[in-house]
Amino acid sequence: MFCTYCKTLLWLQTKCTHGQLESEDNERNTQVDLASRSHPGPSATGQPDETIPLQEKNYLIPIEKERRKLVPANGKDSENALRQSFLHFVEEVPLNKWRSYMIVLGLTDNEIEIAKVDARDSVRDQHILMLQTWQEKNGKKASLDMLLETLCDPTMSLEGVELKIRKALISAHLYVYEE
Structure with a gap:
């Protein structure tokens, strides 16, 4: 959807x-x-x-209808909640779209290759390392919203994945909808 x-x-x-x-x-x-x-x-x-x-x-559809904002559940630290969400992205973003996803998020080819070398035995660990690199690179600007919005980028066409991740994060009690 x-x-x-x-x-x-x-x-x-x-x-x-x-x-x-x-x-x-x-x-x-x-x-x-x-x-x-x-x-x-x-x-x-x-x-x-x-x-x-x-x-x-x-x-006549409005150009931008915002989705409800997700915030960390139970007052969790936003940086820790974001890191805990990474596994959901790794599980849901298709393998054949992962590199493109990282590039749209702003990782360089070199940063992607470093993660591949540093975690060469596990694709899952490579992807988590890439997300950690992205978070460190963006500092306080790194947010769940940025990760989710990038999935809706027209070059990605992963809106269904974005919705699955939202539901998974809520089900895992990592995030709730902002009141």
């Missing part, structure tokens, strides 16, 4: 890479604008106005 923000980015990327003509784009914008003016939203009864075609409604 895509987060709304990710779906919108993916839609925009698809339209841009497929070279949709500017005139077609302008025509679509005009149609959406007219539809929103003539059908401003829920009717007086509170029910959605069903006269806007579903295709048109998809263009």
Whole structure:
């Protein structure tokens, strides 16, 4: 399941890479604008106005709908909770996407190779070492949100993995939704 923000980015990327003509784009914008003016939203009864075609409604999706923020459970130290979450990322991010994930997070090829050499007997340990390197490199800026948002990056296309990790972190009592 895509987060709304990710779906919108993916839609925009698809339209841009497929070279949709500017005139077609302008025509679509005009149609959406007219539809929103003539059908401003829920009717007086509170029910959605069903006269806007579903295709048109998809263009009216807000660009960014934030997911609820996760915070460490039971007042845990945020750095320790983050380190404890690493195993969930190692388990859920597909092996064939791992290197790309690390690069999007900002690790260099050299940092990735050092982790591979330092933990050459275990891919799991290599990945944990890469995440630890990422955390040390980013210091206080390193956060669970950064790890999760990167999974929704259009180049990663791992929104389903992001959702699984969220659920796993809550089930493991490492994180809870912020009140």
